[in-house]
Structure formats: C-alpha cells, structure tokens
Amino acid sequence: MSFGPITGISFVISLLVVLIGTVLRPLFFLISAKTKSFAPKTSSNKPILAISMVASIFIIYASIATLVVVETTQNSRTSMLAFASTLIPCDEIDVAPGANNVILRLDDVQAYGWSDISMRMMKDSISRDMPIVAGVIPKGIEEDYQLVRFLERESCNIEFALHGYDHGAISDFDEVIGEFEKLNYTDASHKLSVGIDEVKHISESPIVTFIPPQNRISIEATAALGEYNLFLSKSGNGYYDYDAKTWNYDDNVSVSAIDVIKTCNETFASGDDLCVIMLHPQDFLDAEGNFTESKYQEYIKLLELIKTSEFTTVRFSDMIALHNK
Ligand SMILES: [Zn+2]
Numbered sequence: 325m326s327f328g329p330i331t332g333i334s335f336v337i338s339l340l341v342v343l344i345g346t347v348l349r350p351l352f353f354l355i356s357a358k359t360k361s362f363a364p365k366t367s368s369n370k371p372i373l374a375i376s377m378v379a380s381i382f383i384i385y386a387s388i389a390t391l392v393v394v395e396t397t398q399n400s401r402t403s404m405l406a407f408a409s410t411l412i413p414c415d416e417i418d419v420a421p422g423a424n425n426v427i428l429r430l431d432d433v434q435a436y437g438w439s440d441i442s443m444r445m446m447k448d449s450i451s452r453d454m455p456i457v458a459g460v461i462p463k464g465i466e467e468d469y470q471l472v473r474f475l476e477r478e479s480c481n482i483e484f485a486l487h488g489y490d491h492g493a494i495s496d497f498d499e500v501i502g503e504f505e506k507l508n509y510t511d512a513s514h515k516l517s518v519g520i521d522e523v524k525h526i527s528e529s530p531i532v533t534f535i536p537p538q539n540r541i542s543i544e545a546t547a548a549l550g551e552y553n554l555f556l557s558k559s560g561n562g563y564y565d566y567d568a569k570t571w572n573y574d575d576n577v578s579v580s581a582i583d584v585i586k587t588c589n590e591t592f593a594s595g596d597d598l599c600v601i602m603l604h605p606q607d608f609l610d611a612e613g614n615f616t617e618s619k620y621q622e623y624i625k626l627l628e629l630i631k632t633s634e635f636t637t638v639r640f641s642d643m644i645a646l647h648n649k
Pocket residue numbers: 431432487491537538
C-alpha cells in the first residue's frame with residue numbers, strides 16, 4: 325500500500341472542513357448566548373450540547389481515518405510515516421540519459437549503520453538535481469524510523485537496489501565470503517523474496533537491481549535473480565557492474581574525486597555510455613570510526629565535478645529502459 329500525494333491532501337482538506345464546522349457552530353451559540361445575556365435564560369445548555377455533538381463526530385471521523393491508514397498496511401508505525409510523508413509531494417528530478425551517464429551507487433544503506441551519513445549523501449546529491457541509487461540492506465530497515473521517513477519523502481529521486489538480505493559475511497580462514505557467494509538457487513531465491521518484501525513495506529518503487537554483498541555472487545544465485553527481474557551490479561566488466569569507486573580496498577585509502585572522474589572518462593573513451601560509481605557511507609570515517617568532514621568534502625567535490633564534466637546522473641532503471649526499447 326502506498327499513499328499518493330492526493331491521499332494526504334484530500335485527508336487534510338476533509339479534516340479542515342470538519343474542524344471548521346466543529347468550531348463554527350458552538351461559536352455561533354456562544355456569541356448568540358452572550359448577546360442575549362440580559363434576556364431570560366432559556367437555552368443555556370445549547371453550546372455544551374453542540375460542542376459535545378461535534379466533538380463526537382470529530383472523534384468518530386479521526387478514528388475511522390486512522391483505522392483505514394493503519395489497516396491498509398502491514399506495519400502501522402511505518403504506514404503512518406509513509407502517510408505523513410505524502411503531505412509534502414516529492415519533487416521529481418527530470419532524468420534523461422545522455423552520451424555520458426553516471427550512476428551514484430550508494431551501498432550499505434541500512435538501519436542505524438551510518439544511516440545519518442547515508443542520508444546526508446543522498447540529500448547532497450538530490451539537492452544538486454542528481455538522483456541516487458540506494459543499495460539497501462533489507463533486514464530490519466523498518467526499525468530506523470528516521471531513515472524510513474527520509475527514504476519515503478525522497479522516494480521519487482532515490483532508486484532502491486537490493487544489497488543482499490542481511491549482508492552477513494562468513495569468514496573462511498582469512499577469506500571473507502559474501503552473503504550470496506556460495507548460495508544455491510533455493511536459498512538465494514528465498515533471501516531475495518523476503519528482502520523484497522521488507523523493502524516494499526517502506527516503498528512501492530520498483531526494485532530493478534541486485535548488488536551482492538562483497539560484490540560476489542554464485543552462478544545459482546545469479547540465476548535466481550531472473551525470477552524477480554533483477555539486473556546485477558557487482559565487480560567485473562558487466563555493463564551494470566561498478567566502474568569507479570571512492571575507496572581503494574587494496575591500500576585502504578580514499579580515492580580522490582579527480583581520480584574517480586578520470587576512471588569514468590576512461591570508461592566513456594572505451595565506448596561505454598555508463599559509469600557506475602560505487603560509494604559507501606563508511607568512506608568518510610577515520611581509523612577510529614569517527615566521521616571526518618574533510619573526507620566528506622571529497623564527495624561534495626565529486627558531485628561538483630560530475631556536474632562540470634557534463635555527465636548525466638541517472639538510475640539503473642533509466643539505462644535499462646533505454647537499452648530495452
Ligand atoms: Zn556492502
């Protein structure tokens with residue numbers, strides 16, 4: 325169940341009509357009672373009667389409205405937030421793929437795990453008229469009300485991609501194994517199904533992409549993606565795989581904005597029309613795990629450089645639509 329802006333606006337208008345009606349009638353009685361204060365009192369209980377009548381009508385109305393909102397979705401708290409977010413319609417950015425397209429792929433968007441940084445990153449791209457793709461870890465996402473409210477409010481400019489189910493990594497001696505790296509078809513399909521369900525609780529926007537944790541996925545799990553019409557974005561040379569990243573995992577250092585742009589320019593020079601940039605909220609932490617503003621400013625610089633390079637920022641769905649015409 326999703327709420328369009330009409331739902332919220334019509335609810336407010338009807339509420340105003342009821343409220344004005346509620347206030348006007350007893351007010352009329354109060355004024356008319358005052359003007360007749362020297363006359364013999366014949367109708368002194370009328371205002372109280374009127375107030376209690378309209379108050380009852382208002383309470384019944386509010387109860388029914390709340391019941392409708394709560395009962396039409398599975399999670400009452402989230403649905404109320406979703407409903408509230410429809411009061412301010414999302415201002416959609418115009419997206420039309422050009423010759424050189426960039427996708428901002430923000431991985432690890434999850435409940436409480438650096439979600440404040442993720443939200444800031446999404447806000448900063450949207451405020452520059454650049455849509456962004458949120459690689460969401462579905463498990464427990466609904467519990468982070470602040471994040472849910474933000475994602476709902478900006479849902480027209482944030483495309484959701486599924487980033488595993490719980491992003492659980494298994495350590496096999498020294499090697500880290502990704503959540504979908506060794507899964508068989510049945511287990512992968514089950515995880516995808518429950519993941520999609522959890523994300524659908526917070527947004528009805530279609531999910532078109534799967535980003536495997538650790539960017540690695542088994543052949544059987546890849547086959548299971550077809551069941552849910554999911555395109556794959558991992559590490560490699562596939563069209564939707566990431567081309568550039570803001571963190572160098574070999575040396576554990578940040579990649580400068582200029583180097584990211586350089587990589588994208590090389591991608592375009594090779595004849596590709598799409599450069600996927602992988603981002604993580606953790607990219608801006610120091611060795612102790614504290615957020616570092618100076619590191620974050622490199623992200624702002626990247627956004628500005630994408631603009632001045634005249635790259636078009638798109639979503640996976642825009643490129644999929646373009647190439648499947
Ligand atoms: Zn991840």
